[in-house]
Amino acid sequence: MTPLYLHGLPGSAAELALGGCDWSVLDRSAPSFAQMALGLPSGPLHLIGFSLGAACALRLAALSPDKVAKLTLISAAAPLELGDFLPDMAGASVFRAARSHSQLSALTSVQSTLSRLSSGLMARMLARGCSPREAALITSAPVYRAMHEGLTKHKGTYLRELPAYVRPWANHLPYVQCPVHLIHGQQDTWAPLAMAHAFKSALPDAQLEVLDTAGHFGTLRHVLSAIQND
Template identity: 40%
Template sequence: MAEQPIYFHGIPGSSGEMVLFGDHWADGLGAVHVVDRSSIKAGADPAGYFGQLAKNIQTRFPNQPLRLIGFSLGASVALRTAPYLGSQVSGIDLISAAAPLELGDYLGGMAGASVFRLARSNPALFAGLVRLQSVAARLSPGRLHDALFASAQGADIALSKDAAFKAAMLPILQQSLGAQRATYIGEIALYVQGWEAELHQVTRPVTLYHGVADTWSPVAMAKDLARRLPSVEAVHLLEGLSHYSTLREYWQRYFTQPSPIVS
C-alpha cells in the first residue's frame, strides 16, 4: 500500500505553506494531508496533545503506512506525535527542523531567540507579545513579513523579496497569528519545555534536510538531532540554502523523484 504523506506545517505557519512556491505541484500537493492542529488545545499536557493528534490521523488513515513530514517547529510536532502512531509510520522527513533547545547552545545566534527566551521565562508576557503580533499581522502584514525576514540568510534573501512568495506568506502570518493564535502560543509553550528525553521514543527511520545557512533553525540542530535520534537514515546538509529555501528544495525533490526521497 502506498505511503500517505502527513505534513506538519511550521509555527507561525498554516496549510498555506503548500502553495508558497506556486501551484505547479498542484496534483501532488492534493495528496498531502496537512494536519489540523487548531482543533486541539495545545496546553500543558504534551501526551494529551500529541496523542490526540495521532488519534485524529489514525481515524482518517486507519490502515495506510504514513510518512510524516515536519517543517521548522512542525518538525518537533512530527517527532513528538510519531511514537503515538507506532509502526504505522514508515518514515519521518524533517525539514529545517527545530531541535529541543536543551540539546545545544543555539539561542546565541538564532533568529527569533528572544521569542523563545520570553516564552520560557514569562509565558504571560509572551502571550501579550503575540497579541501585538496579531494586530500587526492584521493591520500591516507586509511590515511584519519584512521584520521576520530581516535577518534572512542564503537563498532565503532572494526568496523573501519575491513578490509571489511574499503574497503567499502574508495570509499564512495572518491566519497563524490571528484565528490560530492559541495554537501558536500553545505549541511554542510545548516546544520550550524540555523534551530532549522524548527523542529516544522516535524509533522510526528519520531523514533530515537542513540548509547550512539557516539562522532560524541553526544547522547545529540537525547535527545534534542526527546524533540523538535512534534511527537516522540520512542527513542532507544543503549549501547556500536557509529555512524556507530548504522547504522549497524538499518539495522540488519530493515531486520530481520517487517517494521516499533519495539523493
C-alpha cells in the same frame, strides 16, 4: 504510505504554495499531543514536519509507532536542551517569551496586529539578518499568508505548541523508531544547522542532507519543488 504535512509556527498550509505541493495537512487543533496521536488516521503514515512542525511530528512518532512509518524533517528546530542554540537563532526573543504564558500572549497579540495593519513591516522584521534570497522568500505571498493564518486561524496551535517546544522534550527522541530524513540548509538563521546535527546524534535512525546555499524557507522550497519535479 500516506503523507501528512505539519506546518511551522506561526504557519499554515499556505507554506506548501512555495512549491505548489498538495499534501494533506494534519489538523493540530487537539488540546494535547496524546489526543492528537489518538486522532491520527490509520497508518502507515509519512509525517513531513517543517520548522517547529518537526517537534510535533517527532512527538507523534514516539506516541504512535504503530502508525508513523517515516519522518521527513525540513529545517527542523531541535530541543533547546541539546545545545546552546538560542544565541544563533533569529527568533530567540520569541522562544524566550514562550517560557512565560503572559509574555507569549502579549507578543502574539502584537504580531497579529502587525500582520493585519502592516504586512510590509511584519515581513521586513522577519527577514532581518537573512540573506537576500531568504528575505525574498519570507516577504513572498505564500509565507506571509502562512504566518498571518498562523497568528489568526491557527493561533491556538501556536500558543499550545510553542511553550511545549521551549520546555525539555529530548527524552521523546529515543522512542522514535521509524527512519528520519533530516533536510537542512547551511544558511539557516532560524534553526541553525547545529540543530540538525544534534538530531542526527540523538535519534536512533536518522540521515542528514545539508543544502549548502539554502536558508530556512529556501530548504522548504527546495524540497517542495523536488517533489513536484519527480
